[in-house]
Amino acid sequence: MSERVIDQLEKDxxxxxxxxxxxxxxxxxxxxxxxxxxxxxVLHDGSVVFRTTEDSPLDEDLRTGITGADYAVAFEIDAMxxxxxxxxxxxxxxxxxxxxxxxxxWAERSGVESWAPGDRDLFIQVIPTRVTGRRxxxx
Amino acid sequence: MSERVIDQLEKDxxxxxxxxxxxxxxxxxxxxxxxxxxxxxVLHDGSVVFRTTEDSPLDEDLRTGITGADYAVAFEIDAMxxxxxxxxxxxxxxxxxxxxxxxxxWAERSGVESWAPGDRDLFIQVIPTRVTGRRxxxx
Numbered sequence: 001m002s003e004r005v006i007d008q009l010e011k012d013x014x015x016x017x018x019x020x021x022x023x024x025x026x027x028x029x030x031x032x033x034x035x036x037x038x039x040x041x042v043l044h045d046g047s048v049v050f051r052t053t054e055d056s057p058l059d060e061d062l063r064t065g066i067t068g069a070d071y072a073v074a075f076e077i078d079a080m081x082x083x084x085x086x087x088x089x090x091x092x093x094x095x096x097x098x099x100x101x102x103x104x105x106w107a108e109r110s111g112v113e114s115w116a117p118g119d120r121d122l123f124i125q126v127i128p129t130r131v132t133g134r135r136x137x138x139x
Numbered sequence: 140m141s142e143r144v145i146d147q148l149e150k151d152x153x154x155x156x157x158x159x160x161x162x163x164x165x166x167x168x169x170x171x172x173x174x175x176x177x178x179x180x181v182l183h184d185g186s187v188v189f190r191t192t193e194d195s196p197l198d199e200d201l202r203t204g205i206t207g208a209d210y211a212v213a214f215e216i217d218a219m220x221x222x223x224x225x226x227x228x229x230x231x232x233x234x235x236x237x238x239x240x241x242x243x244x245w246a247e248r249s250g251v252e253s254w255a256p257g258d259r260d261l262f263i264q265v266i267p268t269r270v271t272g273r274r275x276x277x278x
Contacts, residue, residue, distance in 0.1 A: 004256040008261070023221055024244055027175045027213070032269055036166045036175060036215035038228050050200040076175035080238055085254055089177050115224055116275055117143040137256055 001137040004085065009133035014090040019043050021100035023115060026050065026126075027074040028089045028096070030061045035088065041075070042112040047098070047111050047127045048075050048092060059122055062096050070095030075126045088135040092128035099123040141277035143224060148272035153229040156216075156272065162254060163216040165189065165234070165265075167232050180214070181251040186266045187214050187231060188238070188251050190259040194223045198261055201235050209234030214265045227274040231267035238262040 005047035009017070018024070023044040028035060038060060039050040052058050062071045073096040080087030099107045107123035148156070156168060160181040167174060178189040191197050198229070201210045212235040219226030240245045246262035253259035 006255050007156060023219055025164055025166075025175055025215060027164075027173045027216075029168065029173060033211040033232050034166045034168060034173065034213040035232065036164055036213050036230060038215070038217050038219065040224075049172050072172040074173040074175050076164060076177070078164075078177050080162055080177065080254070085179075085252075090174060093172050093174065113224075115219070116273070118145060134255070 004136055005026055005139045007135045007137065009088065011128065013129045014131045015043065015046060016134040017079075017088055018090050019021060021112070022077070024048065024050070024075050024077040026058070028061055028071065028077065030057070035061070037054075038115060040113055040115040042110045044106070044110050044125070047125050049107055049110055049123060049125050050125055051112055051114040052122050053118060053120055054122045062098075062124065070097045073126055075128075086136050088090070088133060090131070090133035094126055095128040095129040097127060098126045099125055143275055144278045146274045146276065148229070148274055150226065150270040153272040154182065154185060156218075156227055157229050160251070161216070163189070163214050165197070165235075166213040166215065167200055167210065169196070174200070177254060179252055179254040180216075181249045183245070183249050183264070186264050188246055188249055188262060188264050190251055190253040191259060191261050191263060192259055193261045199262065201237075201263065208236060208258045211237050212265055214267075225275050225277065226273060229270070229272040231265055232269040233265055233267040235263045237262055
């Protein structure tokens with residue numbers, strides 16, 4: 001049986017892996033400490049865009065209370081073969097920016113749909129300042 | 140086509156869903172802001188146990204520097220049908236406790252294996268103070 005090895009991924013390779021979009025996980029400091037929620041996302045120009053509900057707990061937790069100031073979050077995407085324990089994971093870290101006005105237009109055109117049902121009128125963009133990833137493969 | 144609905148899950152139901160173990164995601168405040176990593180876990184007596192590498196970035200980030208003081212983290216597990224956009228997610232929030240001495244004995248017996256290869260000699264237990272979940276189903 002081949003040995004499994006872990007490789008760190010370059011930024012370009014990370015962005016290539018997450019380009020198809022799908023389900024990712026947004027992590028942030030909530031009122032109850034760190035929190036994580038799965039959301040559908042699309043990749044747009046090197047950033048992640050997802051939808052949530054205006055005035056939801058997530059929305060409230062992501063507000064700094066200061067106009068124009070964004071909240072630092074993490075966004076994780078992975079694909080894993082749990083039987084063979086192979087796969088990859090990518091982590092984006094950066095500010096979560098609420099999209100309003102003209103920015104909303106391209107966000108709606110991106111076609112991102114929310115994973116959870118109900119009105120999801122708020123578009124949030126995570127513009128990464130740091131992109132890291134790792135892949136576990138056979139040697 | 141039936142409409143999708145979202146239900147909040149009770150704690151007992153959450154623990155039942157995550158009882159088989161598998162891959163979950165640990166979220167914590169890292170030196171670069173919020174961070175998330177996939178890890179294999181087992182459920183032990185209502186808590187989550189996983190393995191990592193001693194002195195790894197994750198280990199260092201989860202140290203408070205104060206003996207006996209634990210670091211607040213979140214642990215998320217989900218199962219999703221991305222085609223039908225149905226599934227569930229569970230979130231545990233609480234302190235991450237390093238298992239040493241006698242606690243290591245039961246942790247090793249729990250049979251938890253790390254997802255990533257290499258020496259993973261540090262066992263970490265997340266004892267949740269808050270367990271929440273949601274399920275998206277057809278009405």
